[in-house]
Amino acid sequence: MPKHEFILFKNMMQPGYAGSLQEYERAGGYQALHKFIGKVPPAEVTMAVMKSGLRGRGGAGFPTGVKWGFLPKDYQGPRYLCCNADESEPGTFKDRQLMERDPHQLLEGIVLTCYAIGAESAYIYIRGELILAAKILEQAIEDARAAGYIGANILGTGITANVWVHRGAGAYICGEETALLESLEGKRGLPRFKPPFPATHGLYNKPTVVNNVETLANIPHILGRGPEWFASIGSPPKSTGTRVFCVSGHVKRPGNYEMPMGISFRELIYEVAGGMRSDKPLKAFIPGGASAPFLTPDHLDVKLDFESVAAAGSMLGSGGVTVMEEGTPMVWAALRLMEFFYHESCGKCSPCREGSSWLVQTMRRIVAKRGQMEDLETLVDLCKNIEGRTVCAFGDAAVAPIMSTLKYWRSEYVTLIQEAEAANLIKLEPAGAKR
Amino acid sequence: MKLSEKYRDEIADILGRYPVRRSALIPLLYLAQREEGFVSEAAMKEIAGLLRLTPPQVYETATFYTMINLKRVGKFHLQVCKSLMCALAGSDTVIGWVKTKLGIGPGETTSDGLFTLSAVECLAACGTAPMMQVNEDYYERLTEDTFDRILVDLKRDGTCSLKSGPFMWPEPANAVRRET
Numbered sequence: 305m306p307k308h309e310f311i312l313f314k315n316m317m318q319p320g321y322a323g324s325l326q327e328y329e330r331a332g333g334y335q336a337l338h339k340f341i342g343k344v345p346p347a348e349v350t351m352a353v354m355k356s357g358l359r360g361r362g363g364a365g366f367p368t369g370v371k372w373g374f375l376p377k378d379y380q381g382p383r384y385l386c387c388n389a390d391e392s393e394p395g396t397f398k399d400r401q402l403m404e405r406d407p408h409q410l411l412e413g414i415v416l417t418c419y420a421i422g423a424e425s426a427y428i429y430i431r432g433e434l435i436l437a438a439k440i441l442e443q444a445i446e447d448a449r450a451a452g453y454i455g456a457n458i459l460g461t462g463i464t465a466n467v468w469v470h471r472g473a474g475a476y477i478c479g480e481e482t483a484l485l486e487s488l489e490g491k492r493g494l495p496r497f498k499p500p501f502p503a504t505h506g507l508y509n510k511p512t513v514v515n516n517v518e519t520l521a522n523i524p525h526i527l528g529r530g531p532e533w534f535a536s537i538g539s540p541p542k543s544t545g546t547r548v549f550c551v552s553g554h555v556k557r558p559g560n561y562e563m564p565m566g567i568s569f570r571e572l573i574y575e576v577a578g579g580m581r582s583d584k585p586l587k588a589f590i591p592g593g594a595s596a597p598f599l600t601p602d603h604l605d606v607k608l609d610f611e612s613v614a615a616a617g618s619m620l621g622s623g624g625v626t627v628m629e630e631g632t633p634m635v636w637a638a639l640r641l642m643e644f645f646y647h648e649s650c651g652k653c654s655p656c657r658e659g660s661s662w663l664v665q666t667m668r669r670i671v672a673k674r675g676q677m678e679d680l681e682t683l684v685d686l687c688k689n690i691e692g693r694t695v696c697a698f699g700d701a702a703v704a705p706i707m708s709t710l711k712y713w714r715s716e717y718v719t720l721i722q723e724a725e726a727a728n729l730i731k732l733e734p735a736g737a738k739r
Numbered sequence: 740m741k742l743s744e745k746y747r748d749e750i751a752d753i754l755g756r757y758p759v760r761r762s763a764l765i766p767l768l769y770l771a772q773r774e775e776g777f778v779s780e781a782a783m784k785e786i787a788g789l790l791r792l793t794p795p796q797v798y799e800t801a802t803f804y805t806m807i808n809l810k811r812v813g814k815f816h817l818q819v820c821k822s823l824m825c826a827l828a829g830s831d832t833v834i835g836w837v838k839t840k841l842g843i844g845p846g847e848t849t850s851d852g853l854f855t856l857s858a859v860e861c862l863a864a865c866g867t868a869p870m871m872q873v874n875e876d877y878y879e880r881l882t883e884d885t886f887d888r889i890l891v892d893l894k895r896d897g898t899c900s901l902k903s904g905p906f907m908w909p910e911p912a913n914a915v916r917r918e919t
Contacts (some may be wrong), residue, residue, distance in 0.1 A: 319911060396865070
């Protein structure tokens with residue numbers, strides 16, 4: 305594993321670094337803000353981010369600069385930036401660390417983005433449970449405001465960017481960008497039909513950009529050190545920069561690891577995360593959060609970049625890698641995730657609302673050894689009637705665990721059902737029959 | 740006392756953050772919850788008035804979000820994550836400890852009103868599983884020993900020093916390990 309440079313973790317890896325304004329400044333923080341705000345035209349800032357090849361770190365991987373470029377150029381009214389800090393994808397716990405350990409890195413990214421897109425207000429929509437992160441951010445905003453980095457007339461340039469923390473209240477779907485906007489407007493977090501996209505009709509129907517925490521935290525570095533530098537890291541041209549990979553499950557050293565994109569799952573799991581917890585062989589892994597289809601040991605040499613994971617039939621998603629050892633029951637694992645999706649389905653679209661309920665019931669039946677062979681067809685039929693038939697990508701995500709475990713571990717489903725059928729046969733024997 | 744009288748300045752501050760009043764709804768529901776431990780119908784009606792909404796509009800939002808309690812919960816709300824990543828690390832065992840030690844299952848409250856257990860979905864702490872949230876604090880990498888100590892400390896002091904600080908895992912090599 306070649307040595308590499310930390311970008312987002314660089315400060316917090318220093319002993320004793322606690323993320324205060326003074327420490328951040330001493331480490332070179334807010335230099336990009338000094339250099340760019342009011343001095344370089346906003347369009348050039350957007351162009352630099354486009355050139356860097358930065359893609360969204362929340363899950364979908366949309367090119368960030370392109371997203372900014374979609375905002376109408378001639379619109380005179382207010383525009384908004386929403387920082388998506390609703391980190392809820394099972395297997396993902398990176399934004400929490402980025403916010404709690406180096407809040408000013410994120411704030412500098414937010415203010416620079418506000419400048420680039422012409423927004424005077426930014427809301428950090430943070431998942432409700434992350435109360436400590438919300439408090440740390442609020443304190444950091446206050447300190448940055450006092451230092452002239454946030455508020456009206458930033459660094460005497462006459463440019464305004466206000467930042468507020470807005471806590472969600474426990475709904476996974478609010479990580480979907482249009483559901484996030486609905487929630488921020490004080491409504492139920494139901495995703496909106498697209499188009500129109502948030503770029504033209506976002507928060508309060510105004511042009512809006514929604515970017516993930518990790519995406520925004522990269523902005524000061526891209527501007528400070530140049531898009532060419534950023535574009536040379538990782539797996540260019542389509543997956544540039546580093547990713548914070550969150551490793552969980554049956555490994556020796558679970559945790560957050562910032563790595564250049566393009567390292568292999570084998571390197572991440574066996575070298576970076578220390579290998580398997582009990583030295584049992586690896587059975588399965590989820591490559592990018594609960595919404596990403598499961599992969600198998602055959603996929604260990606797949607590279608962790610957007611294209612390679614997609615080519616392997618899954619997605620890099622949020623960068624949450626969950627590892628399962630030999631002996632993990634895969635039908636049970638799929639059921640656990642299905643219960644999550646059932647609980648979190650917002651209820652807007654019938655296929656997802658009703659289908660997720662049926663899927664959970666069918667899966668519970670199979671796991672409880674009360675299933676029948678027809679259940680396997682029912683599962684596939686239900687999945688196909690959810691996938692692609694919902695307003696947002698939640699429906700596609702919800703069927704991923706079942707579809708992918710059926711694909712690779714169908715025999716485990718069959719065994720459970722055969723055991724159920726055998727038990728039934730015994731029950732159906734007439735009373736008094738000879739054994 | 741009405742929220743609008745007791746928290747006049749805080750409410751004004753919240754309203755000042757948004758160009759549209761309704762955006763203040765979740766923050767105000769939190770404020771009401773902080774006051775009473777849950778959000779009562781009376782509080783929802785008052786919030787509706789403050790935001791110029793109808794009570795059903797407030798109710799519609801309040802019922803969507805799991806963190807808004809519409810019923811009273813125990814003094815300590817134990818929320819144990821049960822999603823796959825925690826389950827791989829033994830979260831079902833943690834729920835078992837609660838049952839053995841406190842005699843409650845998910846959705847139940849101890850008769851002294853101290854503890855409520857909820858089995859919840861992913862809380863974004865998968866690398867430090869199994870974990871639980873108690874009121875505002877996270878407790879991670881739970882073992883039976885730490886779990887016992889958390890219960891004792893909560894009962895005695897209302898808090899426990901094992902709660903998580905600013906998150907980083909793995910910790911930087913030379914960071915000072917918190918005493919466990």
